[in-house]
Each structure stands twice: as C-alpha cells, then as structure tokens.
Amino acid sequence: MIEHEVIIVGAGLAGSWTAMVAGQRGVKDIGVLSKIHPLRSHSGAAQGGIAAALNNARPVAGTGPRGPLEPVPQGEDPPDSPELHMFDTIKGSDWLGDQDAIEIMVNEAPEIIYAYEHMGCVFSRLPDGRIAQRRFGGHSAPRANYAADYTGHVLLHTIHEQALQHGVEFYSEWYCMDLLVEDNVCRGVVAMDVLTGEIHTMRAKAVMFGTGGYGRAFEVTSNAYANTGDGVAIAYNAGVPLMDMEFVQFHPTGLYEHGILMSEACRGEGGYLTNSEDERFMERYAPDKMELAPRDLVSRSEQTEIDEGRGIGPDGKGIYLDLRHLGAEKIKARLPQIRELAIDFVGVDPIDDPIPIQPTAHYSMGGIPTDADGQVIANADGQVIADADGTPVVGFYAAGECACVSVHGANRLGTNSLLEASVFGRRAGHAIADFVQNGAELHPVTGDPAERNRQRVARLMDGAGSESVEAIAQELKQTMTDDCGIYRDKERLAQAMQHVGEMQERFKDARVMDKSKRFNTDVLAAFETEHLLTFSEVIVAGALAREESRGAHYRTDFPKRDDEGWLKHTVAHKGEPGEGPRLSDKGVNIDWDRFPPQERKY
Numbered sequence: 155m156i157e158h159e160v161i162i163v164g165a166g167l168a169g170s171w172t173a174m175v176a177g178q179r180g181v182k183d184i185g186v187l188s189k190i191h192p193l194r195s196h197s198g199a200a201q202g203g204i205a206a207a208l209n210n211a212r213p214v215a216g217t218g219p220r221g222p223l224e225p226v227p228q229g230e231d232p233p234d235s236p237e238l239h240m241f242d243t244i245k246g247s248d249w250l251g252d253q254d255a256i257e258i259m260v261n262e263a264p265e266i267i268y269a270y271e272h273m274g275c276v277f278s279r280l281p282d283g284r285i286a287q288r289r290f291g292g293h294s295a296p297r298a299n300y301a302a303d304y305t306g307h308v309l310l311h312t313i314h315e316q317a318l319q320h321g322v323e324f325y326s327e328w329y330c331m332d333l334l335v336e337d338n339v340c341r342g343v344v345a346m347d348v349l350t351g352e353i354h355t356m357r358a359k360a361v362m363f364g365t366g367g368y369g370r371a372f373e374v375t376s377n378a379y380a381n382t383g384d385g386v387a388i389a390y391n392a393g394v395p396l397m398d399m400e401f402v403q404f405h406p407t408g409l410y411e412h413g414i415l416m417s418e419a420c421r422g423e424g425g426y427l428t429n430s431e432d433e434r435f436m437e438r439y440a441p442d443k444m445e446l447a448p449r450d451l452v453s454r455s456e457q458t459e460i461d462e463g464r465g466i467g468p469d470g471k472g473i474y475l476d477l478r479h480l481g482a483e484k485i486k487a488r489l490p491q492i493r494e495l496a497i498d499f500v501g502v503d504p505i506d507d508p509i510p511i512q513p514t515a516h517y518s519m520g521g522i523p524t525d526a527d528g529q530v531i532a533n534a535d536g537q538v539i540a541d542a543d544g545t546p547v548v549g550f551y552a553a554g555e556c557a558c559v560s561v562h563g564a565n566r567l568g569t570n571s572l573l574e575a576s577v578f579g580r581r582a583g584h585a586i587a588d589f590v591q592n593g594a595e596l597h598p599v600t601g602d603p604a605e606r607n608r609q610r611v612a613r614l615m616d617g618a619g620s621e622s623v624e625a626i627a628q629e630l631k632q633t634m635t636d637d638c639g640i641y642r643d644k645e646r647l648a649q650a651m652q653h654v655g656e657m658q659e660r661f662k663d664a665r666v667m668d669k670s671k672r673f674n675t676d677v678l679a680a681f682e683t684e685h686l687l688t689f690s691e692v693i694v695a696g697a698l699a700r701e702e703s704r705g706a707h708y709r710t711d712f713p714k715r716d717d718e719g720w721l722k723h724t725v726a727h728k729g730e731p732g733e734g735p736r737l738s739d740k741g742v743n744i745d746w747d748r749f750p751p752q753e754r755k756y
C-alpha cells in the first residue's frame with residue numbers, strides 16, 4: 155500500500171499546476187501519476203497559443219523592457235479587455251458556459267501569462283520586447299499568446315520543472331485504473347506500475363484528476379494515443395456524474411487522412427480554406443469572420459462542402475488549407491512545426507502547395523463537473539445536482555480537459571483550453587492545500603481494492619472469451635464517427651446507442667493474448683477500450699436526449715437552438731447494470747443583465 159497526502163493523476167498542464175502550487179504552499183507529500191512520460195502529456199502538443207487580454211497588439215506609447223514601445227498597426231480592432239474576452243467566450247459557448255466561471259478565467263488570464271513569463275517561459279515577442287499576440291477563431295482581438303507553434307511544449311516544460319523543484323514525486327508510466335470513493339469521501343486510487351505489472355492501492359487525503367481528453371473515441375482525431383478518457387470513465391464508474399458529454403469539438407484542420415492538427419494559428423496568421431472549385435467557401439457561411447469563425451461553424455461548413463461534392467482528394471473528403479500567400483519567411487518563422495508535419499506526413503510543403511485537411515475530433519467540452527476551485531460536485535443520492543450548491547465528493551478534485559467547470563459550454567474557443575487547464579489547475583492546487591492543511595484525514599478503504607483490480611486483469615488474460623479488444627475499439631471509433639459525429643440525427647444516434655450497448659456486452663468476452671506481466675500494452679489497451687465504451691455511451695445518450703442544435707452538437711432533425719427547452723447542462727449518472735445512463739440536468743449560470751442569450755452570428 156502506498157500513501158501520500160495528495161495524489162494527482164495526470165501530468166499535463168492541469169495536474170502539473172496543481173502539483174506545483176500545492177508544493178509551493180507547503181504540502182510536503184505529493185505523488186503525480188502519469189500513464190506516459192509526464193512531458194509526453196498532450197498539453198505538450200498544443201501549438202497555437204494561450205488566451206489572455208494583454209492588449210499588446212494595440213498601438214501604445216511608452217517605454218518597455220527594451221526601450222520605446224513601437225506602435226503596431228491593427229486596423230479596426232477594438233481595444234482588448236477581459237470583459238471582451240468574457241463576451242467572446244460566452245458567445246463561443248453558445249450561452250451554455252457558466253458565466254461566473256468564465257469571468258474568473260478571463261480575469262486571471264493576464265496574471266497566468268505573466269506567471270509563465272516570470273518562470274522563464276520563452277514566448278514569441280514583438281520587436282519592442284512585449285509578448286506577441288495573434289488572432290484566433292471567435293476572439294474579437296489578437297489575444298493568443300504563443301511560442302511559435304510550440305506553445306504547449308514550452309508551457310509544459312516550464313511547469314514540470316517547477317513541480318520538480320518543489321519536491322513533487324512523479325510516478326511515470328503508472329496507469330490509474332480505479333478511484334476509491336466510499337460514503338461520498340474520496341480515499342485514493344488503484345494503479346498499475348506498467349513496467350512491472352504490479353497493481354497498488356494508493357491512499358491519499360485528496361485526489362486530483364487532470365487526465366485530459368478523449369478524442370480517441372473517434373476514427374480521425376488530433377489527440378495523442380493516450381487520450382482515451384480514462385479519468386472520466388473511472389470517475390463515472392465510481393459514482394461521479396458526468397456533465398455535457400454530448401459536446402465534442404471537431405477541429406476544422408486536421409491533416410487529411412491522419413487527423414494530425416494543423417493549428418488554428420494557420421488561419422490566425424491569414425491562411426485560407428478552399429474547395430475543389432478553388433472558392434473561399436467560408437464567404438457563404440460566415441461572411442464577417444470568414445476562416446476565423448469558431449470551430450463548430452467552420453467544421454460544419456467544411457462538412458457541407460464535402461457532402462455537396464466540393465471536397466478534394468481521392469475520396470473527396472478533404473479541403474485545402476492554403477498558406478502560400480503568407481510567404482516563405484512568415485511560414486518558417488511562425489509555423490515551423492506545421493510545415494514540418496505537412497512535409498513529413500503528406501509530402502506537401504505549404505510554401506509551394508495547399509495542405510489537404512479534414513475535420514478531426516479534437517476536444518471534449520464535457521467531463522467531471524467541478525466548481526471553480528476544482529472541487530468535484532455530485533449529490534449524495536445520485537439524482538440531480540442542485541443548482542448552486544451540489545454535494546461535493548469530499549477530497550476529490552478535477553481540472554483541465556477532463557473537467558467541466560463549465561467555461562466552454564457547447565463549443566470551446568481556441569487557446570482557451572491551455573488557459574483553463576492553467577487557471578483551474580492552479581485554483582485546485584490552492585483548494586487542495588487549504589483542504590489538507592485544515593485537518594483532512596487519510597480515510598480507511600474497505601476490502602482490498604488492488605486485489606479486485608488484479609482479478610480484472612486475470613479475467614482478461616485467463617478468460618475463455620474470444621473477442622478481440624482491437625476489433626471492438628476499431629468498430630467503436632467507426633460508429634462514433636459515422637453516427638455521432640459532426641452531423642447527428644435521432645435515427646443514427648439510436649443506432650449508435652444500440653451498437654455501443656452490444657459492443658459493451660461483447661467486451662465482457664474480450665481476451666488479451668499477451669500474458670506477460672511487464673509492460674503489457676495489450677492489458678492497457680483493454681482497459682482503455684473499456685473506458686472508451688463507458689463514456690461513449692454517455693456521449694450518445696446526451697446527444698440523443700438533447701433535441702436542439704447548440705455549439706458543436708448539431709441535430710439535422712432539430713437544427714435550431716432551443717433556449718426554452720435546453721438552456722441547461724446535461725448530467726449523466728451511471729445506471730444499474732444493463733441500463734443506460736440516467737440523465738438529469740443543471741441550470742446554466744447566466745448574468746442576465748450583462749450577457750443575456752443572443753442569436754449567435756459571425
């Protein structure tokens with residue numbers, strides 16, 4: 155049995171911020187688990203930028219760190235402010251984001267950027283030394299702070315170093331497989347040391363999940379192989395509800411047939427989208443914002459072009475991203491990684507030719523419901539989360555992509571996610587420090603949780619079943635893409651629901667062929683697939699129930715937003731065995747005087 159004061163699962167930006175801050179606050183004994191090397195967490199793959207209204211792109215007078223500040227001409231841009239950032243985020247969320255949480259995020263954003271800067275983060279700079287900012291979809295001012303197109307990489311390295319400095323212990327390549335909650339109190343986790351195959355019960359006074367997203371439930375995705383939504387599935391299995399899971403973001407520019415992300419920075423720097431007739435088709439869908447409309451709208455526009463026969467590529471399922479007019483110098487300076495990826499994976503140099511792209515599953519807006527301090531909210535009877543003050547799961551926290559605060563509502567704006575992981579990861583660190591330093595206890599666990607999980611592994615290895623894990627995973631990804639993708643309707647969703655249920659049944663007969671103990675990736679893939687099956691059912695159930703179109707959730711049979719019926723969060727609780735999720739709802743926090751719902755036009 156392993157014990158820590160605090161256990162954090164996930165070493166991406168959210169988990170690392172929590173660890174660093176709790177360490178800075180004097181919590182002595184912090185263990186961080188990561189199923190892959192911490193620096194390979196998906197946060198490190200983020201390219202485009204992190205949002206904050208610094209207003210650096212405006213002409214200014216005065217003196218900066220390297221002498222007089224130079225005016226930067228910005229045309230008709232309004233001056234930037236946290237309030238404008240707040241409005242853009244609310245509008246981007248299609249009014250489903252909780253406005254109190256959004257306000258906290260945008261107000262803390264500038265401070266977070268300067269905190270990164272002071273820890274040594276190498277942002278790209280304006281000639282006068284201030285942090286450079288570029289445009290991103292749905293933001294009304296240039297507000298993406300960036301480090302070329304390696305932003306996530308430099309942020310993650312900075313925070314990881316700081317966490318190490320504060321004595322945080324990293325368990326690299328440890329796989330969390332169970333969350334221990336009894337009587338609404340979290341008591342620890344069960345995890346496998348992947349190298350040895352040993353399974354351990356790990357007790358703690360507080361557990362935090364920063365386990366990231368779940369794009370891997372779809373056939374084409376920008377997400378890392380590790381993004382299988384383990385955390386959300388594990389929490390759900392432990393009785394924690396999940397919120398707004400039907401909202402899955404498809405990013406408009408994944409590399410054709412690969413899904414690898416071509417950052418929105420490509421369009422932020424001025425890239426065009428064109429169809430097989432060489433038209434900039436966004437003129438038809440978002441005449442004002444064009445390519446810089448928010449992601450849900452651009453992905454749907456691309457899909458419509460493809461469905462109507464104006465796609466490119468051998469199967470007509472692609473679109474072109476054209477950067478040629480930006481010129482070689484700008485492409486090399488601002489988008490070096492994009493150029494490298496396009497050359498390596500599809501043999502196209504964006505200096506000379508347009509890049510073939512297609513929509514790619516990218517981000518999960520829904521997840522584990524929390525308050526603005528990362529405290530996970532559920533209610534004791536598993537029915538409905540009370541509007542303002544749901545019952546907390548004592549000692550359990552979550553932040554980053556696996557959590558739903560909710561700041562992104564029905565659709566996330568680019569660059570708001572690195573920000574969310576940083577702001578709410580930091581807040582969770584403070585909340586956890588307060589919790590453990592104010593007399594939190596190490597609670598006992600009933601029975602032998604590690605043994606229960608060893609038996610799960612034994613069943614996979616020794617069972618008589620003949621189903622292949624890989625085949626089920628592949629079929630699930632296809633089902634989710636075909637029947638629960640960018641465009642949805644009742645018939646296809648009902649079909650998906652039935653299909654996922656059948657695959658869950660078949661999974662009971664799944665068997666892994668590799669019987670070895672050390673570094674058994676077959677066993678890990680089996681657990682990951684079980685998790686994909688678990689939360690995919692929740693995505694489909696939410697999508698089937700929500701009879702409206704809002705943000706990333708588009709029902710062709712209910713193409714309008716319905717504020718009367720659906721201006722509310724979906725909350726899913728695990729049902730009895732054989733029964734689907736039980737759905738309830740929760741109100742949205744709206745400041746009716748300042749930001750009442752409006753029609754969303756770009």
Ligand SMILES: Cc1cc2nc3c(=O)[nH]c(=O)nc-3n(C[C@H](O)[C@H](O)[C@H](O)COP(=O)(O)OP(=O)(O)OC[C@H]3O[C@@H](n4cnc5c(N)ncnc54)[C@H](O)[C@@H]3O)c2cc1C
Pocket residue numbers: 163164165166167168169187188189190192195196197198199200201202203204205305306328329330331364365366367376377378380384385415516517553554555556568569570571572573575
């Ligand atoms: C290609 C790409 C580019 C992006 N670009 C941007 C951008 O420019 N700007 C922006 O704001 N957002 C961007 N995003 C989104 C953003 O990067 C993520 O939402 C954010 O980094 C998530 O951080 P996180 O800390 O929540 O999770 P992650 O960084 O994904 O970390 C998850 C951690 O959990 C661990 N973990 C998961 N399951 C287990 C388990 N069972 N046991 C043990 N450990 C586990 C993993 O090992 C990992 O350490 C991008 C996303 C992608 C995929």
